[in-house]
Structures are given as C-alpha cells and as structure tokens.
Amino acid sequence: MMRHLVVPNREVEAVLGHVRARGWGALSHRVFSSEDGFSRLIPLDAGAPLELPDSLNYPVEMHEGVPDEKIETDWLTLLAVEVDQSTILEKGESWPSNHEFVGDMMIVRIDNEVAEFTDSIARAKLGAHPHIRLLLADDGVEGEFRIRQLRPIGARLADRILAGPSLEFAPPDLFSTEVAVKESGRVIRCDPTRAYFSTKLQTERLETLALAKELREELDRPLRVADPFCGVGPALATLLGEPDLVSDLLATDLNPNAIQLLMTNLSKWDKKPYPEGAPDIHRAYDNRLVGLADALTLSASSSIAGQWDLVLVNLPHRTIEFLPALVPLLDRSTPSIIRGRAIVEESAIEEANQAIRSALPDMMADKPQPSLKIKRDYSASLRLCSFEAWIASE
Ligand SMILES: C[S@@+](CC[C@H](N)C(=O)[O-])C[C@H]1O[C@@H](n2cnc3c(N)ncnc32)[C@H](O)[C@@H]1O
Structure with a gap:
C-alpha cells in the first residue's frame, strides 16, 4: 500500500510537475484513474512528507501501487x-x-x-x-x-x-x-544487514500515527510512547515527526547494532546529542529512556513499569507470547493502547484473537475488541497480521 494524491483530471499535469520537481513521485509506480474516471491517483514516494504544501492540497488515499x-x-x-x-x-x-x-x-x-x-x-x-x-x-x-x-x-x-x-x-x-532512507519527510539511517529494517512497514507506521493521534485526543495531552523492540527506530521517526504528539519516549532493543543506529537517528530527530555506540538503557534526557535492554525485563524496574500510554510490540513471531510481560508497562490510570504485529496460521486467527484478549486487561467499552487484520502472506499458510487494543483505565 502506498499514499496516492487524488487529483481532478484537468489538474494532473500541473500537480505532477510539482510532485516530480520535489522528488516526491514514486519511482517505478504509475498514475492511474479513479473508479469514477474524474480523477487520477498520483503515487507518492515513501519519502514525501506527511504535511504537503498548499499547492498539493488534495485528498490522500492509501492504495496498492500500480507498477510501472x-x-x-x-x-x-x-x-x-x-x-x-x-x-x-x-x-x-x-x-x-x-x-x-x-x-x-x-x-x-x-x-x-x-x-x-x-x-x-x-x-x-x-x-x-x-x-x-x-x-x-x-x-x-x-x-x-x-x-x-x-x-x-x-x-x-x-x-x-x-x-x-x-x-x-x-x-x-x-x-x-549503511544507507539513509527518507520516509514521511524524515531521514532514517539503517543497515539491513546489521539491524532489522523494512520500508514495507510504512503503511503500518502511518496507521500507528493515526491511532496515536486518536489516543492523544482521548487523553487531551501528548503521549508517553514505549517501543521496546524499536530496532533503528522507524516507528518513532513517524511519531516524533508529529508536533506535540510524544512527550516521553522509551526506545530499546537487544541488538547493539540497532541501538547504535538508533542513537544516530534520535540525535537528528530530536536535534540534540545522544551517546555514540550502543549504551545500556539509561535516561539520555529526562523524557528519553534509550539503549540496550531485554524487553521482557523492563517492567521489573519500578521507574519504567506503569508509565506508558502507547506500547508498540513489533516482534511478530513472539508478540502474543510476550504480551503478559509487556502489559505492566502501561499506565493503567488512564486509557492506553498496545499496538502489535503477529504471525499466525490463517486457520488459527480466531484462536489467536482469543489469546490476545485473554492476555490483556479489560478493553475500553466504546472501542472495538482487538482483532488481527491480515496485512500480507508470510508463507503458504502463515499470515502477517496487526492489531490494536484500547485498554480501559483501572
Ligand atoms: C521485527 S524487528 C522490528 C524492529 C523495529 N521495531 C522496526 O519496525 O523496524 C524486531 C526487533 O526486536 C528486537 N528484539 C528481539 N527480541 C528482543 C527482546 N527480548 N528485547 C528487546 N528487543 C528484542 C530485535 O533485535 C529486532 O530489532
């Protein structure tokens, strides 16, 4: 899935000119017609910023790209x-x-x-x-x-x-x-041979951004976000790019190479220095807990447990198994969200939904129950899915 600008037919040439001049058009995908035939959908490069200038003020839709x-x-x-x-x-x-x-x-x-x-x-x-x-x-x-x-x-x-x-x-x-990738207007340094990184998760990250904004509205304040499997930090790039969305951040991973790249990335995104190398988890700033850590041990620390509004769980082959160890990270005095990805047999999705629900505390009554949405095939029978759970306050 990729972002497309929906532009009335007679404005397409002019808009394409603006998009291409800024390098925001998706290479290798092409423009195609809307179903009603009145507009064209212009595919945007993953690097194009989330906030587009007034000259490109058209509706944005998520669509499968059409290869050129x-x-x-x-x-x-x-x-x-x-x-x-x-x-x-x-x-x-x-x-x-x-x-x-x-x-x-x-x-x-x-x-x-x-x-x-x-x-x-x-x-x-x-x-x-x-x-x-x-x-x-x-x-x-x-x-x-x-x-x-x-x-x-x-x-x-x-x-x-x-x-x-x-x-x-x-x-x-x-x-x-080791390369720099532009996504949603932010530069992410990564090295896919040393730390996990996938450009294909951009849609996932945009969905997480939309959920985070919804939670901010619910809480009426910026969020404390924990990403205990953060890798080089791509999910955080998108969240930190939104003004007044993130107040406090926990960004940790087990892989020293991922943490080294994360430090470089955070220095750019936060515009202040972070340590070089791969330090153990520490408070780099009052509102920034970062470094090497095993996600399963985080909630044993009284200064980390019970502090977070949004917890991201991106370790799809173990997410469901790890949920009980991650729930204590949530601040249960107000509503919160766990957003996760899981790899599941297609025939066992309902069973997995039950397992997720029973691993989590009570959900908010006015939000849908967590339920796995298939994102793509992982193998002939396995599916890569994602879910979000709106947890009620205690
Ligand atoms: C699928 S990758 C996701 C990385 C990142 N969130 C992203 O979207 O690019 C999973 C990450 O979890 C890390 N990991 C695996 N087991 C862990 C554990 N017990 N504690 C902390 N991190 C762990 C891996 O090193 C890897 O970077």
Whole structure:
C-alpha cells in the first residue's frame, strides 16, 4: 500500500510537475484513474512528507501501487538478451517481479527455480533501474535480532554493471549497506544487514500515527510512547515527526547494532546529542529512556513499569507470547493502547484473537475488541497480521 494524491483530471499535469520537481513521485509506480474516471491517483514516494504544501492540497488515499509496466518490461527485455525466451516463459512467476528499494540499494528474492540465472537477473535489474548502486538477494530473516540475510549479487561501478565473477573487482565501498532512507519527510539511517529494517512497514507506521493521534485526543495531552523492540527506530521517526504528539519516549532493543543506529537517528530527530555506540538503557534526557535492554525485563524496574500510554510490540513471531510481560508497562490510570504485529496460521486467527484478549486487561467499552487484520502472506499458510487494543483505565 502506498499514499496516492487524488487529483481532478484537468489538474494532473500541473500537480505532477510539482510532485516530480520535489522528488516526491514514486519511482517505478504509475498514475492511474479513479473508479469514477474524474480523477487520477498520483503515487507518492515513501519519502514525501506527511504535511504537503498548499499547492498539493488534495485528498490522500492509501492504495496498492500500480507498477510501472515500462520498467517491468524493460527488465524483462534486458533479461531476454541473456536468457532465451522459452526459458523466460517456462519459469513464469518464478522471476523476481517484486523488489524493495532501501536507499540506493534494491533487494530481491531469488526463487530456487531461477537461482542459476542470478547473474543475468542482476544485470537486467540494474540495467532497468539506473539509480540503484547495489543489488542484494534476500535469503530470509534470521535469529532473535530478526536480521535479513542479504547477499550482494550485483553492483554499479560508474557506468559498468558488475555481477557474478566481475563483482570481485568492485571496491569495498560499493558494498556498503549503511544507507539513509527518507520516509514521511524524515531521514532514517539503517543497515539491513546489521539491524532489522523494512520500508514495507510504512503503511503500518502511518496507521500507528493515526491511532496515536486518536489516543492523544482521548487523553487531551501528548503521549508517553514505549517501543521496546524499536530496532533503528522507524516507528518513532513517524511519531516524533508529529508536533506535540510524544512527550516521553522509551526506545530499546537487544541488538547493539540497532541501538547504535538508533542513537544516530534520535540525535537528528530530536536535534540534540545522544551517546555514540550502543549504551545500556539509561535516561539520555529526562523524557528519553534509550539503549540496550531485554524487553521482557523492563517492567521489573519500578521507574519504567506503569508509565506508558502507547506500547508498540513489533516482534511478530513472539508478540502474543510476550504480551503478559509487556502489559505492566502501561499506565493503567488512564486509557492506553498496545499496538502489535503477529504471525499466525490463517486457520488459527480466531484462536489467536482469543489469546490476545485473554492476555490483556479489560478493553475500553466504546472501542472495538482487538482483532488481527491480515496485512500480507508470510508463507503458504502463515499470515502477517496487526492489531490494536484500547485498554480501559483501572
Ligand atoms: C521485527 S524487528 C522490528 C524492529 C523495529 N521495531 C522496526 O519496525 O523496524 C524486531 C526487533 O526486536 C528486537 N528484539 C528481539 N527480541 C528482543 C527482546 N527480548 N528485547 C528487546 N528487543 C528484542 C530485535 O533485535 C529486532 O530489532
């Protein structure tokens, strides 16, 4: 899902001019017509700010992006230079049509069916996407730090494309995976080979922002937000970008590399210095508790337990199991929210909903009960879902 500006047909050219001049148009996705045919939907880049200037004051809608067929045909045309057409047809859906951009890197999944053509895929993808420096194959997420196993399979050196054995001639800098990503107008430093980061969660982060604003309205004050699995802090980038939304922040993670990048990010977002490296959890400022910590031990500290209005739980393969250890973080004297993501068998979603409800205290009577919403397939039978629970005050 991505943000689209909904613009009346006769204003589209002028608006496209503004959007492109600022670099806010989504590369590789195209403009398409609204259902009634009176407007066009212009896809916005993830980096475009949340608050748009008056010249772009049009409704914004979340939609699946429509891939730019030209780029798709470009890469397949380039592939056809190296792989014969009958093999391209035979392998059909196994060719990597999806990809993720992280800064000037592109990440693709290479299906086993087409693994023998990896070098050709790399040359074709880099040929079709001239702004990409490094192409990485995604071999899945591993370990408790949830780090993606990424393998360089192609790179661009000036006007040459390197893939296969020629990659050995690339200078080491070309393989650097620490990049800056712009999202919702904020710069996030990340390194997906050292700490979890996914650009695909932008929609999730925008939904969390909307929920946080609703809670702020309910409480009539800025929020104390805890993100005990914060990684490099992308969820916080969006929340801190909203004026007067966050008063106090807890941002912790177990992965020292994630904390190191988080410190760099927080210095930029808060515009004040944070320690270098990966310090243990400490109060960097009166309203900023940050550093290395095991989320499961946080509520044992009397200065941390019972202090937070919004708790984010983004460790989808263990969220439900960890809920009982995280609930004591909430300030139960006023309404609060737990927002989580979970990986669940599609056939067991109702069971998982029951497990979530029984792990949590009473909900607010005028809000919907927490219930998992499927966001995407995780495997043939598993689904990646998210939920929010509005917890009543005691
Ligand atoms: C799926 S990632 C999400 C990171 C970040 N919230 C984001 O959206 O990009 C889960 C994070 O939880 C961290 N983690 C795993 N177990 C943890 C624990 N017991 N305590 C604290 N962090 C933990 C991992 O290191 C990883 O950064």
